[in-house]
Amino acid sequence: MRAYFNNIFTALITIFVGMKVTLRHLFTPSVTIQYPDVKLPLPERERNRLYVNMDDCIGCDQCARACPVNCIEIETVKSLPGEDLGKTSNGKKKALWVTKFTIDFAKCCYCQLCVFPCPTECIYMTDVYEFSEYDRNNLIYDFATLTPQERQEKIENFRKFSEEKEKQKAKTDKSE
Amino acid sequence: MIYDFLNDLTGSPFIAGTITALLPLFAFILPFALFAVLLERKVAGHMQDRLGPMRVGYHGILQTVADIIKLIQKEDIIARNNDKLLFNIAPVLTFAGSYAAFAAIPFSSVFLGANIDLGIFYIIAVTGLVVAGILMAGWASNNKYSLLGAMRSAAQIISYEIPTILVVLSIVMLTGTMSLYDLSESQTSYFWNWYLLGGPEFEIQKFLLIPFMLIGFLIIYISTLAEVNRTPFDIPEAESELVSGYHTEYSGMKFAMFFLAEYANMFAVSAIVVALFLGGYQSPFGYLGNLLNINWLIPLEQFFWFTFKGIFFVFVQMWLRWTLPRLRVDQLMAASWKYLIPIAFFNLLIIGIISIL
Ligand code: SF4
Numbered sequence A: 001m002r003a004y005f006n007n008i009f010t011a012l013i014t015i016f017v018g019m020k021v022t023l024r025h026l027f028t029p030s031v032t033i034q035y036p037d038v039k040l041p042l043p044e045r046e047r048n049r050l051y052v053n054m055d056d057c058i059g060c061d062q063c064a065r066a067c068p069v070n071c072i073e074i075e076t077v078k079s080l081p082g083e084d085l086g087k088t089s090n091g092k093k094k095a096l097w098v099t100k101f102t103i104d105f106a107k108c109c110y111c112q113l114c115v116f117p118c119p120t121e122c123i124y125m126t127d128v129y130e131f132s133e134y135d136r137n138n139l140i141y142d143f144a145t146l147t148p149q150e151r152q153e154k155i156e157n158f159r160k161f162s163e164e165k166e167k168q169k170a171k172t173d174k175s176e
Numbered sequence B: 001m002i003y004d005f006l007n008d009l010t011g012s013p014f015i016a017g018t019i020t021a022l023l024p025l026f027a028f029i030l031p032f033a034l035f036a037v038l039l040e041r042k043v044a045g046h047m048q049d050r051l052g053p054m055r056v057g058y059h060g061i062l063q064t065v066a067d068i069i070k071l072i073q074k075e076d077i078i079a080r081n082n083d084k085l086l087f088n089i090a091p092v093l094t095f096a097g098s099y100a101a102f103a104a105i106p107f108s109s110v111f112l113g114a115n116i117d118l119g120i121f122y123i124i125a126v127t128g129l130v131v132a133g134i135l136m137a138g139w140a141s142n143n144k145y146s147l148l149g150a151m152r153s154a155a156q157i158i159s160y161e162i163p164t165i166l167v168v169l170s171i172v173m174l175t176g177t178m179s180l181y182d183l184s185e186s187q188t189s190y191f192w193n194w195y196l197l198g199g200p201e202f203e204i205q206k207f208l209l210i211p212f213m214l215i216g217f218l219i220i221y222i223s224t225l226a227e228v229n230r231t232p233f234d235i236p237e238a239e240s241e242l243v244s245g246y247h248t249e250y251s252g253m254k255f256a257m258f259f260l261a262e263y264a265n266m267f268a269v270s271a272i273v274v275a276l277f278l279g280g281y282q283s284p285f286g287y288l289g290n291l292l293n294i295n296w297l298i299p300l301e302q303f304f305w306f307t308f309k310g311i312f313f314v315f316v317q318m319w320l321r322w323t324l325p326r327l328r329v330d331q332l333m334a335a336s337w338k339y340l341i342p343i344a345f346f347n348l349l350i351i352g353i354i355s356i357l
């Protein structure tokens, strides 16, 4: 009998205690944020989507070789002797046309290993983390600044140039 | 009464009847349901330190309107093996059951669908239709979760109807009337005249009655909470075990009807508790209309007080929902048969003895 009334008593008391707790929470300011409108500040060294500053890239392929999942693809062609590609911001002379520079962010694991070897510090992490896509292929970002025609042109140029060279070499070989 | 007024105005009992019948639906239940669903989500959100819906309108106030528009557009899916006839009838029946209760609920001294002498008896009887609707929905869905939910619901509603009725009986015994209108009228417009505080007669009995009235009030509140399948008694729906119980298979407007019935029911039971114990539509501290000698203000004030009290208890239901975890089936039955019913019974006896003193 005692247990019976005890049960009733504890049931009622605990309900009221619980209700007190929830009532207090009803008036505590919410801990959530209105996400797309308000964003939490990111930590200083966060790793998100990569960006490549092609003005500084010398096409050395170091980043692609450092990548553990091989998601960076770089293709380059040599520039012709007369061409001036300008200099990078830390004074290196560019010698290669970068005809392809893609990063597949569907594969990228955001390990940042590609960032350190870059001699010109032109590949780095940005704070963009909202770049979901409906099609996986849209996650392959192309950073090369040359237009497709230009790329074709550069490749052609170099091919012609080396053919010329070959011919000349063959000529000189014969004449000897 | 509103019916007589409309009858005089239009001269046709049919039009007057139709308008009186539709008025609570469009003037009250639909707006109330829209408001209550939003309130529920807001209360839930804030109790969990969130904000709830925030996107549609200022602080999400139009969220439920958007939801209703979405529900209307939704495809009405009927699975191949459903019992089509019962499947279609069930939501209508459930809603009709909870809507019919509104006929006898006095919103104010002039707004009462039908002043039936057996008001409270009628309400208890007609809300029984809800059980039939739920069972039908569960059976016709041809889905084990739905059926389990429906069976639990039937068991639960039937067991919790007993303590409800016992408490109602004690009030009926004390007052000698079953009409909710007379009950509300007798608890004149000051809060010490409410039955929760012993009723309007100022005698020694009034003070003897107070503790037992409080017990009765708690019991009827708990048991009506169980009757409308709200947490902590929501085992018929029990999202985490039964998907969502008897309305798992429903979509679109039929689902909306169950939803509407649930919220209409929440208000209906709160209204019954209010009418029995908390003075119905009477104001707790007299009327502004009496003070200023404006007669037409009084019914409006009464309407305000009634909805205010009703919505307050709906809010308490929500508050409980986000406080307490769900009961197990055996605990649920134990709570009713071992605790509420014996206590309600003794309470009834004691109130009876006091009232013949
Ligand atoms: S972050 Fe890691 S995975 Fe991504 S491109 Fe750089 S090296 Fe490759």
Ligand code: SF4
Binding pocket: A052, A056, A057, A058, A059, A060, A061, A062, A063, A064, A074, A117, A118, A119, A120, A121, A122, A123
């Ligand atoms: S390591 Fe830097 S400079 Fe070299 S290819 Fe990569 S991005 Fe360009």
